[in-house]
Amino acid sequence: MKRKTITTVGIITATLSVGLVTLNASENTGAALAKTKAVKIVKTKKLSGKAYRAKKGYLYKNKQLTKKSWSLKHHRKTTFYAKKQVTVKKPNGKKAIYFYVVTKNHRTKGYVWRGNLKRYVVKKSKKATTTKKVVAKPTVTKTELQSLINQSPDLDPTGKLLSLSKKDYQTYDDLFDTNFNLTNFSDTGVFKHHQAKLYVKDSAMNASVAVAIKKWNDALGKTVFTLGTQGNHTMTVKLGNNQENDQEDNWIGLYDRKTVLIDQTDFNDVDVGNSSTADPDLKQQYESLGDQVKQNKDKYDAQKASISASYQSQFSEINQKVSQATAAERTALTAQRKQLAVQKRAALRTLQDAYSQKDTVLRSQRSKVLKQLISKQHTNFIGAVIMHELGHSLGLDHTPYLADMLFANGNLQGKYTSANVKYPWEEFKGPEVKQGIDTGILSQRDIDRAKLTEQLGYW
Numbered sequence: 001m002k003r004k005t006i007t008t009v010g011i012i013t014a015t016l017s018v019g020l021v022t023l024n025a026s027e028n029t030g031a032a033l034a035k036t037k038a039v040k041i042v043k044t045k046k047l048s049g050k051a052y053r054a055k056k057g058y059l060y061k062n063k064q065l066t067k068k069s070w071s072l073k074h075h076r077k078t079t080f081y082a083k084k085q086v087t088v089k090k091p092n093g094k095k096a097i098y099f100y101v102v103t104k105n106h107r108t109k110g111y112v113w114r115g116n117l118k119r120y121v122v123k124k125s126k127k128a129t130t131t132k133k134v135v136a137k138p139t140v141t142k143t144e145l146q147s148l149i150n151q152s153p154d155l156d157p158t159g160k161l162l163s164l165s166k167k168d169y170q171t172y173d174d175l176f177d178t179n180f181n182l183t184n185f186s187d188t189g190v191f192k193h194h195q196a197k198l199y200v201k202d203s204a205m206n207a208s209v210a211v212a213i214k215k216w217n218d219a220l221g222k223t224v225f226t227l228g229t230q231g232n233h234t235m236t237v238k239l240g241n242n243q244e245n246d247q248e249d250n251w252i253g254l255y256d257r258k259t260v261l262i263d264q265t266d267f268n269d270v271d272v273g274n275s276s277t278a279d280p281d282l283k284q285q286y287e288s289l290g291d292q293v294k295q296n297k298d299k300y301d302a303q304k305a306s307i308s309a310s311y312q313s314q315f316s317e318i319n320q321k322v323s324q325a326t327a328a329e330r331t332a333l334t335a336q337r338k339q340l341a342v343q344k345r346a347a348l349r350t351l352q353d354a355y356s357q358k359d360t361v362l363r364s365q366r367s368k369v370l371k372q373l374i375s376k377q378h379t380n381f382i383g384a385v386i387m388h389e390l391g392h393s394l395g396l397d398h399t400p401y402l403a404d405m406l407f408a409n410g411n412l413q414g415k416y417t418s419a420n421v422k423y424p425w426e427e428f429k430g431p432e433v434k435q436g437i438d439t440g441i442l443s444q445r446d447i448d449r450a451k452l453t454e455q456l457g458y459w
Helices: 142-151 168-172 173-180 203-218 266-268 281-321 329-371 376-393 444-455
Strands: 010-011 016-021 039-047 051-054 058-060 066-072 079-089 094-103 109-113 118-119 198-202 225-229 235-240 254-255 257-265
Touching: 142 173, 168 173, 173 444, 198 203, 203 225, 203 235, 203 376, 203 444, 235 266, 254 376, 257 266, 257 376, 281 329
Parallel strands: 198 225, 198 235, 235 257
Antiparallel strands: 010 016, 016 254, 039 079, 051 079, 051 118, 058 066, 058 109, 079 094, 094 109, 254 257
């Protein structure tokens, strides 16, 4: 069966994206917007949380400044709160100061060069109040939380980890991210009131999208994904071309902040995902019709060349006679040559019409057979690819467990790495079972991690 793997977190220009690529040994692009050399951390100190707005530059995912998340020129009205100051030494030997900033809802966070930030005064409510605001505190310490994490199965948040306080999730979001392979991949506004509306741009994918929506909603016990329209949606699902994006991986599916892309070639390839169950008679008929289309074209080209050669020979004979003819004979020969030209055009037109008519019939028949070949099995496989990408939209990075819908294996360098993973891997872990992308079944680990990202405010 033609296979492609589950990617990693790949990036398209200035946006975070994650995707599904080959399930063969080795592919991953890393969760970076663009790769830069790591800086050396000189010192770190806490800040009081003053408000800032960005003028330009980038928001970095990590303090080594190797992973860019945002181009801040598109988010000048976003208010950030500075929580830490980090002094770094760049590869050129120069020092610089970066602030670790978060948004009010803690959904977006990262490191920004201090020079790209400007102090912002948050407007206070006009209503006066005499009630003293009670500041919420975490209900567990970092040590206690790490103990709960250690008691839970690997990469699977269970029990109390899914029922902590809002303050716990806000305070320890980084700890959750790195222990359960989580990253907020979606743009702000993709999920409104814990729901995303999907607009399917290419109607050929309607059935596969319906499969993906139903399985995620059933698994989470609530309506998380619904169908939207062109004028009312928060996420788009459409066909794309994996050769047009700046990715090392040959992906089948890709999630890019608010868009799910499915490679059109793979979507139309009946061998992708279901070659073992494809109807052999239909497949043979499809291939036979393809051969007939080619044979019809070859026959047309040969006959066209033959007709042209035949008339060219007659033209040559007339031209030879003209050079030795009398004036009266030349007049007759010229008329004969014109008549031959008319006959040649008529013959070629008749040939072209016959070829075009047969080509249209053959291609129509082939198209009908193709639609039959893109069967329920193929529809379900593409649905599973979309489920994988919707998992990324919920904030789930990959895992090394075969049964997980979000499974991915090693990258081209031999190990899977990303911004927030508990550990790198190059081989799968756990039982050697059928892959989630093949079964179309969400694992309990997939479901538990999605429940955790809801608590973290990623959707």
